[in-house]
Amino acid sequence: MSLFIPEAFIGSIKGTIAISASWLVINSYLSSKNKETGPVHLFILILWFMLLFIAGTFIEFDAFYKDQIRRVSAYMFGLLLITAIFSSGWSLKREFRLFYIFLIMLLYGPDVMSLSFFLKDLSAMRQNFTGAYIAGITGFLSGLSLLFFEKKIRSGLSPYLSLTGLFFSLSAIKLLLGGTGGYAELSLIPAVQRGLMKFFHDLVHQLFVFFMVPDHPLLKTTVWNFIGLIFGEAFTMIATLCILVIPPLVIVLRLLKRPEEVPEGLKGAERRKYIHEFMLLNRKRAFPIFLFALMVSFFWFFKAESGPGLYIPQPVPVVEEEGFVIIKLKEPGRELGDGNIHKFILRKDEKTYRFFIFKRPDGKFSVCLDACEICPPEGYGQARQHLICIYCNTPIPFNTVGEPGGCNPIPVGYIMTEKEIKIEVEEILKKWRLVHSGVSRE
Amino acid sequence: MIKVRGLKKVYPSAVALRGVDMDIQDNEWLSIMGPSGSGKSTLLNILGGLDYPTEGSVSYDGKEITTMKEDELAVFRRENIGFIFQQSYLIPYLTALENVMLAQYFHSIVDEKEAAEALKRVGLSHRLHHRPSELSGGEQQRVCIARALINSPKVLLADEPTGNLDRENTRVILELLGELHSNEGFTIVLVTHDPYVAGWGKRLLTMEDGRIIKDESFHS
Ligand SMILES: Nc1ncnc2c1ncn2[C@@H]1O[C@H](COP(=O)(O)OP(=O)(O)OP(=O)(O)O)[C@@H](O)[C@H]1O
Ligand SMILES: [Mg+2]
Numbered sequence: 145m146s147l148f149i150p151e152a153f154i155g156s157i158k159g160t161i162a163i164s165a166s167w168l169v170i171n172s173y174l175s176s177k178n179k180e181t182g183p184v185h186l187f188i189l190i191l192w193f194m195l196l197f198i199a200g201t202f203i204e205f206d207a208f209y210k211d212q213i214r215r216v217s218a219y220m221f222g223l224l225l226i227t228a229i230f231s232s233g234w235s236l237k238r239e240f241r242l243f244y245i246f247l248i249m250l251l252y253g254p255d256v257m258s259l260s261f262f263l264k265d266l267s268a269m270r271q272n273f274t275g276a277y278i279a280g281i282t283g284f285l286s287g288l289s290l291l292f293f294e295k296k297i298r299s300g301l302s303p304y305l306s307l308t309g310l311f312f313s314l315s316a317i318k319l320l321l322g323g324t325g326g327y328a329e330l331s332l333i334p335a336v337q338r339g340l341m342k343f344f345h346d347l348v349h350q351l352f353v354f355f356m357v358p359d360h361p362l363l364k365t366t367v368w369n370f371i372g373l374i375f376g377e378a379f380t381m382i383a384t385l386c387i388l389v390i391p392p393l394v395i396v397l398r399l400l401k402r403p404e405e406v407p408e409g410l411k412g413a414e415r416r417k418y419i420h421e422f423m424l425l426n427r428k429r430a431f432p433i434f435l436f437a438l439m440v441s442f443f444w445f446f447k448a449e450s451g452p453g454l455y456i457p458q459p460v461p462v463v464e465e466e467g468f469v470i471i472k473l474k475e476p477g478r479e480l481g482d483g484n485i486h487k488f489i490l491r492k493d494e495k496t497y498r499f500f501i502f503k504r505p506d507g508k509f510s511v512c513l514d515a516c517e518i519c520p521p522e523g524y525g526q527a528r529q530h531l532i533c534i535y536c537n538t539p540i541p542f543n544t545v546g547e548p549g550g551c552n553p554i555p556v557g558y559i560m561t562e563k564e565i566k567i568e569v570e571e572i573l574k575k576w577r578l579v580h581s582g583v584s585r586e
Numbered sequence: 587m588i589k590v591r592g593l594k595k596v597y598p599s600a601v602a603l604r605g606v607d608m609d610i611q612d613n614e615w616l617s618i619m620g621p622s623g624s625g626k627s628t629l630l631n632i633l634g635g636l637d638y639p640t641e642g643s644v645s646y647d648g649k650e651i652t653t654m655k656e657d658e659l660a661v662f663r664r665e666n667i668g669f670i671f672q673q674s675y676l677i678p679y680l681t682a683l684e685n686v687m688l689a690q691y692f693h694s695i696v697d698e699k700e701a702a703e704a705l706k707r708v709g710l711s712h713r714l715h716h717r718p719s720e721l722s723g724g725e726q727q728r729v730c731i732a733r734a735l736i737n738s739p740k741v742l743l744a745d746e747p748t749g750n751l752d753r754e755n756t757r758v759i760l761e762l763l764g765e766l767h768s769n770e771g772f773t774i775v776l777v778t779h780d781p782y783v784a785g786w787g788k789r790l791l792t793m794e795d796g797r798i799i800k801d802e803s804f805h806s
Contacts, residue, residue: 412736412738413694413736413737413738414738416690416693416694416695417693419694420693420694420695421694423695
């Protein structure tokens with residue numbers, strides 16, 4: 145048994161570096177205002193995260209709450225980004241150091257808890273408690289070592305930070321390093337994109353319902369093909385880029401302008417010098433914001449390049465045996481409990497019924513139709529953290545697969561024995577009647 | 587105030603300064619005369635931070651410049667000192683206006699209106715868009731004055747500024763300098779061979795063989 149589990153180390157060092165780096169930029173910002181934070185604040189911070197970590201480790205959270213906590217982390221990011229955009233142009237009159245400490249606490253609290261869940265799950269999965277935690281603690285200490293460079297980094301960084309620049313820098317750090325949930329291209333960009341897709345999708349559906357657009361064959365194909373574009377991959381990808389990149393670029397452009405007014409009494413060379421220094425400073429301050437926009441664009445291209453990356457297996461045909469479909473847990477070349485979705489297809493009376501079996505990270509097996517109640521039944525693909533409805537791109541967190549409602553796949557009852565899963569054919573047929581039967585894009 | 591103490595400059599082949607001490611007051615117009623090779627230009631260059639002394643110190647209002655690094659010195663020069671030389675050293679492919687604007691650019695940012703204004707003050711409003719080759723020697727030197735003063739230096743250092751000019755043009759330049767000096771109140775240190783030119787100053791230093799041998803003040 146290994147005493148070191150690399151995933152634990154990576155998860156932990158990533159989180160700790162993010163926290164340390166945030167602390168460093170905040171301190172750089174504050175030091176330009178002569179309001180440095182001290183060891184006491186650092187101590188408070190570390191204590192807080194330790195408490196959260198311990199809580200996450202020793203308190204048993206429901207899968208639902210775990211998922212909510214992970215989600216809060218993403219909301220925190222969104223909030224930070226919005227603050228960054230709207231903070232442009234104003235500066236806090238009274239800078240409370242504690243405000244910033246509190247910001248870090250809030251920003252990374254959910255991440256630290258997720259990390260503790262992650263380490264716990266990892267050690268359970270590998271049946272190696274010591275290895276996971278030794279690696280985790282090593283990662284934690286390595287990440288903290290960044291703080292030794294504080295003095296050096298701080299003075300170099302401080303001219304580059306305005307309040308907005310600070311928030312954008314924090315966003316960038318969170319984007320690069322935040323959370324155990326994965327890297328930027330897996331969190332922010334698809335999240336924004338899915339949000340947009342869903343928004344456009346729902347909007348169009350609502351409009352159709354509202355205006356009672358008739359279900360005409362022409363509408364089925366041509367029009368839907370056009371409308372589909374706006375909540376399709378290509379359009380929402382570009383909309384995502386615009387939403388993420390345009391506001392910071394606007395701020396950058398504003399910062400590159402000349403000062404609107406020059407103090408009275410400054411003439412000639414002195415006036416030019418004032419303008420020049422003003423512009424130099426603002427150019428420096430625009431830099432981190434520009435960098436953020438650049439980084440997001442980079443991830444965007446990276447993401448656009450790699451496509452959605454959904455895992456969509458071919459359904460395996462199954463047959464009815466005395467009113468049941470029986471699927472073995474283990475078969476050569478297939479293991480139902482390996483964490484991947486396994487799709488099956490049943491033919492009965494000239495009709496086909498698709499369903500899948502999925503073992504959730506929390507250990508529970510779910511059997512669901514490969515369709516939901518809302519969308520045309522195009523089925524689901526599997527991403528890193530979610531199942532994704534292929535039709536509307538709604539993400540379904542793994543641990544909520546099997547719960548009914550909305551765009552969740554429709555759950556099907558089953559009987560589980562030691563070796564196999566038995567599903568009643570009648571149950572499949574009955575549940576399939578719930579499937580959305582409206583217009584399909586096909 | 588500029589304080590010079592124990593200034594020496596030794597070249598492998600010659601000793602240019604053998605120990606110079608002097609104080610220059612703000613707003614003073616100081617002339618330096620002396621035979622060729624007596625060290626006038628060397629002194630002026632060290633005064634203006636274009637060269638380092640072998641020994642000794644130069645301080646502006648208490649700020650020592652001989653220990654500054656190249657880049658610090660460059661900033662210091664650009665903000666405090668204007669130079670005029672015998673040759674005009676104007677950029678030949680730029681117009682008079684652009685030559686002045688270039689000095690603005692190196693200082694901070696350009697301001698065309700202000701540059702044109704400065705050329706107008708030296709009587710060249712009708713020559714803004716002429717290249718140096720299209721200007722007379724006296725006009726070129728006036729462009730140099732506008733350029734030297736565009737960033738409001740505290741001190742103007744002039745090394746034989748009228749060396750290439752005839753008497754009439756020399757007078758025009760000196761009158762112009764006199765007017766700007768009394769309006770803008772910068773210090774002038776002017777090196778010359780010509781007693782007529784030296785006579786425009788309020789104080790005259792005479793150098794010989796790397797030393798100051800006479801220090802006279804004129805009251806008018
Ligand atoms: N770069 C140099 N290398 C070697 N010797 C130099 C250098 N510059 C000046 N000298 C010498 O230092 C002495 C002083 O020169 P400097 O140019 O200061 O004299 P000056 O008083 O300005 O003379 P002039 O009136 O001819 O301009 C001269 O002997 C000169 O040869
Ligand atoms: Mg000389």
